[in-house]
Amino acid sequence: MNSFFDTIFTSDFVFSTIRVTTPILFAALGALISNKAGSPNIGLEGIMLMSALGGVVFSAYTGSAFIGLLGAVLVGLISASILAYFTLKLKTDVILGGIAINFFADGGTIFLLYYLTGDKGTSSSLPSKVLPNIDLPIIQNIPVLGDIISGHNILTYVAIILIIGVWYLLNKTATGLRIKSVGENEDAAKSVGVNIMKVRYLAMALSGVFAGLGGAFLSMGYVSWFSRGMSAGRGWIALAAEAMGRGTVLGTTLSSILFGAADALSNTLQLLGIPSELISIIPYLATVIGLLIYAINNTKKRKLKE
Amino acid sequence: MNVEKRFEIVRTFVAVTISLLIGFAIILFASDEPLSTLYYFIISPSTKMRYLGNVVELAIPLIFSGLATSILFQTGLFNLGSEGVFYFSGLLASIIGIKFSLSFIFHPILAILIGSLFGMIVMLLIGFFKAKWNASELVISLMFNSIFFGIGAYILNFYFRDPNVSGVYSFKMNESVFLNKIIPGTRIHTGLIIALLTVFLVYLFLYRTRWGYEIRMTGLNKRFGKYTGMNTTKVILIASILAGAIAGMGGAVEIIGMYDRFKWSALPGLGFDGALIAMLAKNKPKNVIFAALFLAYIRIGADLMARMTDIPSEMVYILQAIIILFISGKKFLEGYKEKSLLKEVKNNE
Amino acid sequence: MDNYILELKNIMKLYNNGVVANKKVNFELKEGEIHAIVGENGAGKSTLMKILFGMEQPTSGEIFFKGKKTNIEGSDKAIEMGIGMVHQHFMLVPSFTIAQNMILGMEPKKGISIDYNKATDMIKDLIKVYNLKVDPNMKTEDLSVGMKQKVEILKALLRGAKILILDEPTAVLTPQETDELFVQLKKLKENGHTIIFISHKLREVKSICDRVTVIKKGLTMGTYNVSDMTEQEISNIMIGRDVVLKYDKRKNEKGEALLKVENLSYKGIEGNYILKDINFTLNRGNILGIAGIEGNGQRELISIITGNKKNYEGNVFLGEKSIQKLSIGEIKNYGMSYIPEDRMTDGVAKEAFIMENLIGNRYKSSELNNGLLFDMNKINKLSEELVSSYDVVCKDIEQKVESLSGGNIQKIVVARECSIDPEVLIAEQPTRGVDVGAAHFIHEEIIKLRDDKTAVLLVSADLNEAMELSDSLIVMFEGKIVAYFEDVKETDEEELGLYMLGIKRQSEEEIRRAIDEC
Amino acid sequence: SGDDTSGEDSKDELKVALLIPGTLGDKSFFDSANAGLELVKKELGAKTKVIEMGTDSTKWEPTFVDVSEGDWDIIISGNDTTELMNEIAKEYPDKRYINFDTFIEETPDNVYSMFYSTNEVSYLAGALASLVTTSEMELANSENTIGFLGGADTPGINDFLVGYIEGAQYVDPEIKVLVSYAGNFTDPAKGKELGIVQYNSGVDISFNVAGGTGLGLMDAANEEDAYAIGVDSDQAMLFKDSDPEKAERIVSSAVKRIDIAIFNAVEKHIAGELEYGTHNEMGVAEEAVELAKNEYYEELPQEIKDRIKEIEEKIKSGEITVGTAFGISTEKIEELRESVRP
Numbered sequence A: 001m002n003s004f005f006d007t008i009f010t011s012d013f014v015f016s017t018i019r020v021t022t023p024i025l026f027a028a029l030g031a032l033i034s035n036k037a038g039s040p041n042i043g044l045e046g047i048m049l050m051s052a053l054g055g056v057v058f059s060a061y062t063g064s065a066f067i068g069l070l071g072a073v074l075v076g077l078i079s080a081s082i083l084a085y086f087t088l089k090l091k092t093d094v095i096l097g098g099i100a101i102n103f104f105a106d107g108g109t110i111f112l113l114y115y116l117t118g119d120k121g122t123s124s125s126l127p128s129k130v131l132p133n134i135d136l137p138i139i140q141n142i143p144v145l146g147d148i149i150s151g152h153n154i155l156t157y158v159a160i161i162l163i164i165g166v167w168y169l170l171n172k173t174a175t176g177l178r179i180k181s182v183g184e185n186e187d188a189a190k191s192v193g194v195n196i197m198k199v200r201y202l203a204m205a206l207s208g209v210f211a212g213l214g215g216a217f218l219s220m221g222y223v224s225w226f227s228r229g230m231s232a233g234r235g236w237i238a239l240a241a242e243a244m245g246r247g248t249v250l251g252t253t254l255s256s257i258l259f260g261a262a263d264a265l266s267n268t269l270q271l272l273g274i275p276s277e278l279i280s281i282i283p284y285l286a287t288v289i290g291l292l293i294y295a296i297n298n299t300k301k302r303k304l305k306e
Numbered sequence B: 001m002n003v004e005k006r007f008e009i010v011r012t013f014v015a016v017t018i019s020l021l022i023g024f025a026i027i028l029f030a031s032d033e034p035l036s037t038l039y040y041f042i043i044s045p046s047t048k049m050r051y052l053g054n055v056v057e058l059a060i061p062l063i064f065s066g067l068a069t070s071i072l073f074q075t076g077l078f079n080l081g082s083e084g085v086f087y088f089s090g091l092l093a094s095i096i097g098i099k100f101s102l103s104f105i106f107h108p109i110l111a112i113l114i115g116s117l118f119g120m121i122v123m124l125l126i127g128f129f130k131a132k133w134n135a136s137e138l139v140i141s142l143m144f145n146s147i148f149f150g151i152g153a154y155i156l157n158f159y160f161r162d163p164n165v166s167g168v169y170s171f172k173m174n175e176s177v178f179l180n181k182i183i184p185g186t187r188i189h190t191g192l193i194i195a196l197l198t199v200f201l202v203y204l205f206l207y208r209t210r211w212g213y214e215i216r217m218t219g220l221n222k223r224f225g226k227y228t229g230m231n232t233t234k235v236i237l238i239a240s241i242l243a244g245a246i247a248g249m250g251g252a253v254e255i256i257g258m259y260d261r262f263k264w265s266a267l268p269g270l271g272f273d274g275a276l277i278a279m280l281a282k283n284k285p286k287n288v289i290f291a292a293l294f295l296a297y298i299r300i301g302a303d304l305m306a307r308m309t310d311i312p313s314e315m316v317y318i319l320q321a322i323i324i325l326f327i328s329g330k331k332f333l334e335g336y337k338e339k340s341l342l343k344e345v346k347n348n349e
Numbered sequence C: 001m002d003n004y005i006l007e008l009k010n011i012m013k014l015y016n017n018g019v020v021a022n023k024k025v026n027f028e029l030k031e032g033e034i035h036a037i038v039g040e041n042g043a044g045k046s047t048l049m050k051i052l053f054g055m056e057q058p059t060s061g062e063i064f065f066k067g068k069k070t071n072i073e074g075s076d077k078a079i080e081m082g083i084g085m086v087h088q089h090f091m092l093v094p095s096f097t098i099a100q101n102m103i104l105g106m107e108p109k110k111g112i113s114i115d116y117n118k119a120t121d122m123i124k125d126l127i128k129v130y131n132l133k134v135d136p137n138m139k140t141e142d143l144s145v146g147m148k149q150k151v152e153i154l155k156a157l158l159r160g161a162k163i164l165i166l167d168e169p170t171a172v173l174t175p176q177e178t179d180e181l182f183v184q185l186k187k188l189k190e191n192g193h194t195i196i197f198i199s200h201k202l203r204e205v206k207s208i209c210d211r212v213t214v215i216k217k218g219l220t221m222g223t224y225n226v227s228d229m230t231e232q233e234i235s236n237i238m239i240g241r242d243v244v245l246k247y248d249k250r251k252n253e254k255g256e257a258l259l260k261v262e263n264l265s266y267k268g269i270e271g272n273y274i275l276k277d278i279n280f281t282l283n284r285g286n287i288l289g290i291a292g293i294e295g296n297g298q299r300e301l302i303s304i305i306t307g308n309k310k311n312y313e314g315n316v317f318l319g320e321k322s323i324q325k326l327s328i329g330e331i332k333n334y335g336m337s338y339i340p341e342d343r344m345t346d347g348v349a350k351e352a353f354i355m356e357n358l359i360g361n362r363y364k365s366s367e368l369n370n371g372l373l374f375d376m377n378k379i380n381k382l383s384e385e386l387v388s389s390y391d392v393v394c395k396d397i398e399q400k401v402e403s404l405s406g407g408n409i410q411k412i413v414v415a416r417e418c419s420i421d422p423e424v425l426i427a428e429q430p431t432r433g434v435d436v437g438a439a440h441f442i443h444e445e446i447i448k449l450r451d452d453k454t455a456v457l458l459v460s461a462d463l464n465e466a467m468e469l470s471d472s473l474i475v476m477f478e479g480k481i482v483a484y485f486e487d488v489k490e491t492d493e494e495e496l497g498l499y500m501l502g503i504k505r506q507s508e509e510e511i512r513r514a515i516d517e518c
Numbered sequence D: 001s002g003d004d005t006s007g008e009d010s011k012d013e014l015k016v017a018l019l020i021p022g023t024l025g026d027k028s029f030f031d032s033a034n035a036g037l038e039l040v041k042k043e044l045g046a047k048t049k050v051i052e053m054g055t056d057s058t059k060w061e062p063t064f065v066d067v068s069e070g071d072w073d074i075i076i077s078g079n080d081t082t083e084l085m086n087e088i089a090k091e092y093p094d095k096r097y098i099n100f101d102t103f104i105e106e107t108p109d110n111v112y113s114m115f116y117s118t119n120e121v122s123y124l125a126g127a128l129a130s131l132v133t134t135s136e137m138e139l140a141n142s143e144n145t146i147g148f149l150g151g152a153d154t155p156g157i158n159d160f161l162v163g164y165i166e167g168a169q170y171v172d173p174e175i176k177v178l179v180s181y182a183g184n185f186t187d188p189a190k191g192k193e194l195g196i197v198q199y200n201s202g203v204d205i206s207f208n209v210a211g212g213t214g215l216g217l218m219d220a221a222n223e224e225d226a227y228a229i230g231v232d233s234d235q236a237m238l239f240k241d242s243d244p245e246k247a248e249r250i251v252s253s254a255v256k257r258i259d260i261a262i263f264n265a266v267e268k269h270i271a272g273e274l275e276y277g278t279h280n281e282m283g284v285a286e287e288a289v290e291l292a293k294n295e296y297y298e299e300l301p302q303e304i305k306d307r308i309k310e311i312e313e314k315i316k317s318g319e320i321t322v323g324t325a326f327g328i329s330t331e332k333i334e335e336l337r338e339s340v341r342p
């Protein structure tokens, strides 16, 4: 048991929590923005997957990791735009549309991968590039803190900046105000001349871009190739994190970290020899418990208020 | 028939046609023999009894999960827990099948009851958390899916795994638990009758009883429900229990209807399909049957296409995606609808 | 040829559920006038205004703005043209502050962020000019209906509207507030604003409007100079028959006490008393009116009586039973009907059929059920009857309530609540947004209930209504009862106004009569 | 491309169908079997078709029936479909079936079934890992702990584990083995995390048997400066061109030549020599499984290579027999894992 706590309270553990959290956080922030605009993006899982492939393909064919990243973001943007077109213009139910995007990604990525590489499993034969890890000057030399904060993939830092960016966008800017108004009372927004289509489109597009970054992180940061189904449910986890965060930036961030930490914990727990099936449920159990504690407290507070 | 109903039919028809055309365009690009490919996709499922059987076999679990999910959606609950319930209830049914040996009719009934009971308990919990503490049913249900899968996989691996087969499969179930095949030349089983009966009962319950009324009104406007004096907590619990019972029944029926051992090594996806079905059916029980058959048909068609032609199986997903997008587009052909409405109005004057 | 700022020609609007809301509407607006639009519920007034404001597109017809043919594709276009609109149903984002709601779509910016200081200044200036008191930093969801209305008006003004469309603005205002509004409107007119004013209260039309256009069933019946017409004449054109504006209320004997409120107090979140020491008795066969400016505790009082709030001090008895332990359902079972103030969120399930909304308070009754199942024939028959007797303008009983006009939605609620012969009827603003004819009908229904020995508690911001209908009257001010009149005839509007504003106040003994005299 | 209803055009051509109970891209059985089919097509000029039946096992039976009713000469499948295939084979006695991988010995008369002693090659992998961790190699540490990363806790995967542990213990009876299972085969990020945890816990060489997930181990090895062993195919080759540094970390791979086995079987069928009705175990001796001896392997210290060579010989001669996970209960496996846990 000693060795167990030794592994938890190490900088390695915190470091890996941050790494595990990164892709979830990207998608969760995306989910937050589109939810705020009243059009939940259930397609994040699929968009991440497509972007992961997009990043690999663009970087492999241009030889540039940066262009690969742009490619991933572009793929995210385009997929979200297609979803937006159907849901906003043709009034396809947004949930159904999201499900469709996920289906499309499942088949489409493998189809394209096969077309490009003759392999349905991984893109490892493509010379794709990776995005660099960054050592933060000064901070890297601080004991413990430096080990935890410095040396992450560049996209991890992008994610951290985006937390602040999204908070700023939603709470300080006119666009944010409009996004929230459209989500909460679209007639009200319409009545003051806010173009709800445009706002919703923007929110959807942003969520696609964010999922695109998450996808790029998976295939160009975490590992250096694309493999089938590699988003592995992170898009769904992100939706859960957003819902658990009750539509706030801080809450969404914390919930994402909770998921990340629980997942990192489950990796560590494997060392204890507990059956792996049972270990696999830890992140989910932790979420349920966390959510319930939060909800119960919240209910108590509300009761007091009434 | 009124304009709106007629329009719905025309729109669905055109949407299917257009998505098929797009599918055709992709097939044209990907296949050397687009015509026969299209034939296999669209026509062949209806050419053999066996294939039609496959469609119906696949539709049976979809009806259950679609029905369960539409009840939840109608109550205003975005609960995707049918997936985990399907898996675990299926496992429980197989355990009943392995551990017991009862006379012919009681054995399947016991298996289905146990499956339903489990579904009821799980959904009741999710509903309770929602009603009592307003805990997000979406999050909890997604988490429960993974949790029950983990627990199920553990139970299967440690207690019921047959070491003499290659996969992580359970021991063989006793034959007495299997549902009878009812149409020769197919694997269609009595689960179909149970499914149709359930649809009918749920329809009656939702649209013809006071409890169903409470469920629907609460789903549409919780404050109205409260104002009317409904106990919204109770309503949520009733709907959850009902949906859980149906999802659990679906998992059990699928396992004892289609399998000889428990073989799911991952969540089967049938529960998630329930959300798709419910949406396509606009949460109406009767429509669930058609939505399930429709989805089953295009899936079997796509399987046949992948089996018989050079089209890779991934095409199945791509075509499904396109069809869903178009069919659910409400504004699709709106212009046409307005014109026909206008005509009708003019005619009435 | 007159100088019309806005002309609508042969407007026709077909909604995609097949309802033709405007058949053929012609309408001309002169610069600088206050132009009333009147018509029954569902006549198509709001629809026409939404077309003007770019929120709906006409199916056919033409719009001329300053003589030039124009398409108003969206509200942004309308706003740009200098058209502002205050909608019949609030167009506010509940979680936003007043300030955020007001600047939405025209946010002042500093760099890339919203300049809230500037916004607050802008709003304060406006408030000063128009003397409409609001606190820009309050959350909108906490506002009273009247307050929300003010915010709506300010919203339009902030956008520099030259043409101001007001869709039933006074329906939710107190007489004082209405007067204030009229002062503002006249001032706006002097400053060169043009105003379109929709109201069901012809008295108001008479008092501030220059011209009036009457719409009936989607057709324009004509435009008249208000000075040439009497209220009765306008209403004749509108409804096609004479409406008796007086009630023939016979004297009624009070029965036993059905609702008793004893020493009721209620604390708000900040610990201040929103209700303090309320005492009154409601008797069978009596209509007890509650007058008062909105926000003086009426809402909380009704919440408690109807079982929606529990943590109060004191007692409320329904018959012999304290309601403390009763659920809303049990209170309803006792025979309480309730016409809620907020019909859209509490009164109906918008997306459900008319029929389904009509059975909300009797779906459990054995009359509508055959054992386990609903008796659909009876439900349909009941719904048809109610729709026709309450004159609800609709296609059929399987139309969704959300596609009805405001007044017709109100009729649905009233029909449902009044048709079960309740023991106690709590009526909050029962005729808000209802046309003259329908209002008259609803009033008669309420009086009929009283005659059939129902106890009625009537909350109305419309003093006229409160005086016409009530037998006895309570006036509330700052959470307390400040006056009680055994017989409304003891008082008049003038005097009530003084009580409502807290200027005058009866002695404790006089007020105690509210509970003792039964 | 194949249309099973039009049979006249090619009477003499051999027609071979491969039914995959899952999807391609697993980087394991299925991809390897498909590679075998490609060989058959290219070298033997047969008409071939691969059908991915997906993971929904209710769809396998209809596919088998369809294909069996078609004009295919040989139908290849295996692994999870073994039971079904045996039943179907009995119903279509005129058809020929090849089971590319099963440990079930019962084999109908028209089925030729094969079994790979993956436990033997992982015995070698275990021995190699053990030799590396106790060596003076650059990235080897002083702890005698090795790792195993499985995709899921299943008999197929555990068969590797059993051999791996036995092989490691043969070299060093005191060896410790950290065992992790990812729970799926398509999440390389998870594989990487599990790998990092292992490498941070004293492991300096780890063996992945986890498909796409397992590839994440290679990244972990690269990042944490440690060694990895690949599986199924020579996984160093996956990265040799795109990422040579990563490839260098992969000291060898436990390769299972399903492709060659399928090719050989079909070739024998053509020659009329294939012994239908038999179950054939193929191990190190048959060269159906082997450690990949690529340029990276060649760079290993000579003593290690000599020891491996010696153990190989002992397996071939039968001096060493390796245990298996098939037919073994979960508790027994659990006990084995416990016995080597650090």
Ligand SMILES: Nc1ncnc2c1ncn2[C@@H]1O[C@H](COP(=O)(O)OP(=O)(O)OP(=O)(O)O)[C@@H](O)[C@H]1O
Pocket (backbone or CB within 6 Å): A167, A170, A171, A172, A247, A248, A249, A250, A251, C097, C099, C100, C116, C117, C136, C137
């Ligand atoms: N009227 C106002 N004047 C000045 N600043 C304001 C005003 N209204 C809101 N803000 C600013 O907007 C920010 C967000 O306020 P809000 O209450 O919406 O936070 P929130 O939604 O809980 O935030 P988060 O989503 O980050 O958790 C505050 O920091 C506040 O400074």
Ligand SMILES: Nc1ncnc2c1ncn2[C@@H]1O[C@H](COP(=O)(O)OP(=O)(O)OP(=O)(O)O)[C@@H](O)[C@H]1O
Pocket (backbone or CB within 6 Å): C015, C016, C017, C019, C020, C021, C039, C040, C041, C042, C043, C044, C045, C046, C047, C048, C088, C393, C394, C402, C403, C404, C405, C406, C407, C408, C433, C435
């Ligand atoms: N969004 C909509 N969709 C369909 N029908 C509608 C919609 N809005 C209004 N209608 C219908 O159009 C008709 C006219 O409605 P409108 O709201 O214009 O009436 P109104 O004159 O404003 O009535 P009121 O005085 O009650 O507000 C009504 O029959 C109503 O049911």
Ligand SMILES: [Mg+2]
Pocket (backbone or CB within 6 Å): C045, C046, C047, C088, C167, C405, C406, C407
């Ligand atoms: Mg109106």
Ligand SMILES: [Mg+2]
Pocket (backbone or CB within 6 Å): D132, D133, D134, D140, D141, D142, D143, D144, D145, D204
């Ligand atoms: Mg070592």
